[in-house]
Amino acid sequence: MATYPVRFEFHCDNETLEFIHNIPRHLITADAQASREDAGYIDQFARSLRPIIKEHEPACRAASNPLCIICGSLMVTVLQTPMSWLHKVEDPFVVVLISGICGKGECEIKMRQEVQETMGELVTMGQSHRPSESGGGKEVLPCRICGKTEGTMRCGRCKVVAYCGKEHQKRDWNTHKRACVSKEG
Incomplete structure (x- = not known):
């Protein structure tokens, strides 16, 4: 299977961690709308990113605030939410938003709601790394x-x-x- 090197930016509380990983070439497509609506594409995207995200979880924890972003208790886990800009075929990349939480269900729910809101804003704002076309705004x-x-x-x-x-x-x-x-x- 053909692969392509893609930049991954993990946006943590204290810093942005950057890595390059090879992902299946067929995931890089100029048709952002079609890829967001294709269940098979979404499944392949998620399966390809899962091991990459897991690999960098310890580094993300270390680069994050040790307290839950919602309630201030000790952080137990980090939510890692990928946003795809693989439709930018000249420079495809993936942003992973990192959010430390305590592990309580209500904190996770509130944080995920905030992440969804942030994702919507990033897609519609069209600033710096954020394309004006809706490429990465759907959470898998x-x-x-x-x-x-x-x-x-x-x-x-x-x-x-x-x-x-x-x-x-x-x-x-x-x-x-x-x-x-x-x-x-």
């Missing part, structure tokens, strides 16, 4: 039960967790309902 969310990314649907209330179907949503509800909160609420 795997099913909370099985990890599948293809065809997942977001929780209708909080909009930050996803499921591949009603069965998995029902299975997770007893856990998720404690943290599920509407952005307005």
Whole structure:
């Protein structure tokens, strides 16, 4: 399989970490809209990025504030949210937004809502690394039960967790309902 070197920028609290990784060449496409709507492309994108993101998690933790960005408790985990600019074929890159959280469900929900808002702003602002065309504004969310990314649907209330179907949503509800909160609420 043909690969292509792509720049990855991990935006942490204290610094931006940059790395180069080879990813499958077919993920680099000038058609940003089609790639955002193609479930197969999204699944391949997520599978290709997962090991890269996992590899750099320790460095991201070290470059982040040790406290939860929401409640101020000790950070337990970092959310790593990739945004693709692979449609910029002359200089494709991926930005990964890093957010340290304590591990409480409600902090994760609030942080993911803030990240979604930030992603929307980055795409529409068109500043510096941010293209005016909508290239990277869709967060890829795997099913909370099985990890599948293809065809997942977001929780209708909080909009930050996803499921591949009603069965998995029902299975997770007893856990998720404690943290599920509407952005307005």
